[in-house]
Amino acid sequence: LKLWIDGPAPAYSSLIANALERGVGYGLASARVDQICGMEVVLPTGDVMRTGMGALSTAKTSAQYPYGLGPYVDGMFSQSNFGIVTQMGVWLVPQPPVFKATMMHASNYEDIVPMIDTLYPLRLQGVIRNGVSLHPYVPGMSFWNPEFTAVEQPKGNAQPRLPGWGGRLGFYGSSKVVDALSEQAEDEFAAAIPGIKFESQRFSQPYDPATMDSDAKMIAGIPSFQAMPVWNHFGASVSMVFPTDGKEYLKLISVIDGVYKQYGWREIGGAIHNHVARATIALTSIPVSRTDPKANARNIEMATHVFAECAKNGYAEYRAPTAFMDIAARAYDFNDNALLRFNETIKDALDPNGIFSPGKNGVWPKRMREDKA
Numbered sequence: 001l002k003l004w005i006d007g008p009a010p011a012y013s014s015l016i017a018n019a020l021e022r023g024v025g026y027g028l029a030s031a032r033v034d035q036i037c038g039m040e041v042v043l044p045t046g047d048v049m050r051t052g053m054g055a056l057s058t059a060k061t062s063a064q065y066p067y068g069l070g071p072y073v074d075g076m077f078s079q080s081n082f083g084i085v086t087q088m089g090v091w092l093v094p095q096p097p098v099f100k101a102t103m104m105h106a107s108n109y110e111d112i113v114p115m116i117d118t119l120y121p122l123r124l125q126g127v128i129r130n131g132v133s134l135h136p137y138v139p140g141m142s143f144w145n146p147e148f149t150a151v152e153q154p155k156g157n158a159q160p161r162l163p164g165w166g167g168r169l170g171f172y173g174s175s176k177v178v179d180a181l182s183e184q185a186e187d188e189f190a191a192a193i194p195g196i197k198f199e200s201q202r203f204s205q206p207y208d209p210a211t212m213d214s215d216a217k218m219i220a221g222i223p224s225f226q227a228m229p230v231w232n233h234f235g236a237s238v239s240m241v242f243p244t245d246g247k248e249y250l251k252l253i254s255v256i257d258g259v260y261k262q263y264g265w266r267e268i269g270g271a272i273h274n275h276v277a278r279a280t281i282a283l284t285s286i287p288v289s290r291t292d293p294k295a296n297a298r299n300i301e302m303a304t305h306v307f308a309e310c311a312k313n314g315y316a317e318y319r320a321p322t323a324f325m326d327i328a329a330r331a332y333d334f335n336d337n338a339l340l341r342f343n344e345t346i347k348d349a350l351d352p353n354g355i356f357s358p359g360k361n362g363v364w365p366k367r368m369r370e371d372k373a
């Protein structure tokens, strides 16, 4: 089959779990949750339900038409504890005839502002269609090198060494289309960021993954293990959503850095994922010690302040590590956490005994909310 998967960075990832977690890919189907087409779900009562067209037992379109009739409930099973998905339609990407993977590199920290502002209209127009990941860049040092930590998060209040920025762009289609799209994108980035550099690799069908480096594989949507060295240099991810606007990114990082400084750390920003065009996700991380519980307690306190300061400024997480699920969910505070209360009502109706993943993303079953009160 001439199809690409477009999963997240680690190739071990489950396609179903990652899409349910609203994970991020880097190719043409990077908003993973948008590729879901129909589910079979086991509910906490043991009942088995199918959504979308699959609710019609003779359906011919359960993996083609996601909506069916009536309330569209699939979203309730993503990042949730309302049911266990036992089958799911996941759309794959038909391979284009030609594909070009372009890495761009800019040398100044401030270049992130025109980089994001140039990217945004190119994404809206469909000139750039892949889920674009931007990341700090130091010439000669791979982002995946474990020593990158020292650049990102110097200990103490030392002034961090500010890196430049890199980004992964993909262009797909016929040969002519790929040439036209990549030329327009490169011209616009070059006009906005003097000195920006591009390195491209071009491929055509039949694709041979052995000829692609890991960046090209990620942009194509071919599973890879490139990201795995990062295991050792990030702590717990904090992933805030901000409007796709370069100045907003610097504002968000300054809010986080303002809290970090009070705790003897610095934060200059990490990977940035633009997979839904209009809003972007900024990854930073809360340090985690494998040996020092006191340091971890202090870092969790720092995380609580980070979430509070971000919320005050209009930013919240798109996905939270288990340790931060409660504080991340509480940040969504409109009308006395009306959304959380709604989710608790559904939880209690579907799962009265509270047996599925209690506390997932801050949604606790009634008996455990009473314990906590």
Ligand SMILES: Cc1cc2nc3c(=O)[nH]c(=O)nc-3n(C[C@H](O)[C@H](O)[C@H](O)COP(=O)(O)OP(=O)(O)OC[C@H]3O[C@@H](n4cnc5c(N)ncnc54)[C@H](O)[C@@H]3O)c2cc1C
Binding pocket: 007, 008, 009, 010, 012, 013, 014, 015, 016, 017, 018, 020, 021, 022, 023, 024, 025, 077, 079, 080, 083, 084, 085, 086, 227, 228, 229, 230, 231, 357, 360
């Ligand atoms: C170095 C590194 C890089 C990473 N890069 C990325 C990235 O690029 N993009 C990205 O999205 N993530 C990334 N991650 C995070 C993570 O590795 C992936 O999201 C991965 O998909 C999670 O593992 P899994 O697929 O086995 O999910 P699991 O850990 O099995 O599941 C995740 C959650 O999904 C839910 N779930 C799973 N199965 C079901 C089911 N059947 N029914 C209902 N709910 C279910 C559960 O709540 C579960 O806790 C990265 C992690 C690391 C360490």
